[in-house]
Amino acid sequence: MDQLSAQFLTFTYRRISSMNKELINLIDISKSFDGEMVLDELHLNIHENEFLTLLGPSGCGKTTTLRILGGFVTPDKGRVVFGGQDITNMPPNKRQLNTVFQKYALFTHMNIAENIAFGLKIKNKSKNYIDDKIKYALKLVNLDGYEKRMPDSLSGGQQQRIAIARAIVNEPKVLLLDEPLGALDLKLRQDMQYELIRLKNELGITFIYVTHDQEEALTMSDTIVVMNQGYIQQIGTPETIYNEPENAFVADFIGDSNIIASMMLEDKLVSILGAKFACVDTGFGHNKPVDVVIRPEDVELTKQPEDGTIQGTVTHLIFKGVHYEMEVTANGFEWLVHSTGMFPVGTPVGIKVDPFNIQIMNKPASEDEEAVGVEE
Numbered sequence: 001m002d003q004l005s006a007q008f009l010t011f012t013y014r015r016i017s018s019m020n021k022e023l024i025n026l027i028d029i030s031k032s033f034d035g036e037m038v039l040d041e042l043h044l045n046i047h048e049n050e051f052l053t054l055l056g057p058s059g060c061g062k063t064t065t066l067r068i069l070g071g072f073v074t075p076d077k078g079r080v081v082f083g084g085q086d087i088t089n090m091p092p093n094k095r096q097l098n099t100v101f102q103k104y105a106l107f108t109h110m111n112i113a114e115n116i117a118f119g120l121k122i123k124n125k126s127k128n129y130i131d132d133k134i135k136y137a138l139k140l141v142n143l144d145g146y147e148k149r150m151p152d153s154l155s156g157g158q159q160q161r162i163a164i165a166r167a168i169v170n171e172p173k174v175l176l177l178d179e180p181l182g183a184l185d186l187k188l189r190q191d192m193q194y195e196l197i198r199l200k201n202e203l204g205i206t207f208i209y210v211t212h213d214q215e216e217a218l219t220m221s222d223t224i225v226v227m228n229q230g231y232i233q234q235i236g237t238p239e240t241i242y243n244e245p246e247n248a249f250v251a252d253f254i255g256d257s258n259i260i261a262s263m264m265l266e267d268k269l270v271s272i273l274g275a276k277f278a279c280v281d282t283g284f285g286h287n288k289p290v291d292v293v294i295r296p297e298d299v300e301l302t303k304q305p306e307d308g309t310i311q312g313t314v315t316h317l318i319f320k321g322v323h324y325e326m327e328v329t330a331n332g333f334e335w336l337v338h339s340t341g342m343f344p345v346g347t348p349v350g351i352k353v354d355p356f357n358i359q360i361m362n363k364p365a366s367e368d369e370e371a372v373g374v375e376e
């Protein structure tokens with residue numbers, strides 16, 4: 001198992017095991033800008049106390065979805081329902097949602113306490129109420145005593161915590177976070193990921209998080225929604241998304257993978273690059289073109305070709321710290337392999353895969369005829 005898989009498995013304990021009540025329903029939402037379809041009949045249910053992440057490449061519609069939730073963008077079609085109430089046309093300030101953006105957008109001429117108090121003052125809350133809230137919020141984000149500091153005397157990570165503190169004093173039921181860690185360096189980003197998980201658990205509210213960083217999504221989320229070109233590709237727990245990707249896009253976007261055009265010969269038997277491999281999937285039919293996904297850490301290399309192996313040669317080797325990354329050319333395919341064992345370049349090896357680690361995916365209908373790897 002590589003670092004990535006280990007990292008998200010560590011967090012399994014805190015995930016919602018039996019999902020809570022539905023809180024938000026996005027029902028058949030469509031949105032175009034300048035005649036370009038950005039979201040096409042998007043349907044999504046979000047639960048109470050869920051950490052849900054919208055994940056996908058740049059331009060896939062994540063921020064637009066978040067802005068529709070926040071009320072900053074009105075959908076062309078479809079409805080936004082919050083706690084059973086239609087809020088599609090409700091203005092942002094009336095919604096029980098608060099947004100934290102990538103750019104902290106703190107008021108530079110106000111100190112930290114004034115920044116946090118800003119929204120509460122507009123709502124005419126009493127001084128005592130506001131002071132209590134400031135203390136409470138600063139404690140939650142681990143910045144007690146920072147009331148009098150000015151924003152430009154804080155680090156990026158601290159400023160982002162203040163932006164979060166400012167959002168949570170409004171007691172939203174949902175926090176919308178648009179790449180809030182995007183501007184931070186890697187180490188700080190990782191620390192803040194833990195902070196956000198803790199914060200969400202302490203507050204007991206729903207977090208809807210936008211990122212294009214798959215590792216961040218795997219680390220933090222109860223549920224990941226993988227999006228591409230305005231469509232939801234898959235919704236699932238990090239484990240499901242990583243181990244059982246439903247299509248080649250998801251498999252390719254989440255972590256490294258070997259995606260191989262193959263042929264399902266019969267239930268539990270697949271022909272990969274001309275060799276027969278036992279697998280566990282059923283119901284794909286006979287002699288049906290499929291895509292097979294095998295994660296690099298699930299490829300086992302053997303010194304001698306064995307039954308159920310393909311023979312190949314190691315063509316690249318890189319030391320990655322926790323594992324070696326190798327490329328093995330076998331039956332015309334470049335296999336990506338992560339292994340704690342090292343095989344020097346030029347070594348002949350056998351490739352073996354446990355049946356449970358072979359993930360079968362239906363090919364899109366239009367690609368059926370292009371399938372390769374047929375051999376009886």
Ligand SMILES: Nc1ncnc2c1ncn2[C@@H]1O[C@H](COP(=O)(O)OP(=O)(O)OP(=O)(O)O)[C@@H](O)[C@H]1O
Binds near residue numbers: 060062
């Ligand atoms: N107000 C707007 N006017 C015109 N086009 C827009 C507007 N907002 C978004 N778009 C376009 O809609 C598409 C989706 O944008 P969106 O910001 O939702 O993507 P994203 O997945 O959040 O991307 P990124 O990760 O780069 O922020 C993009 O092509 C973008 O240019």
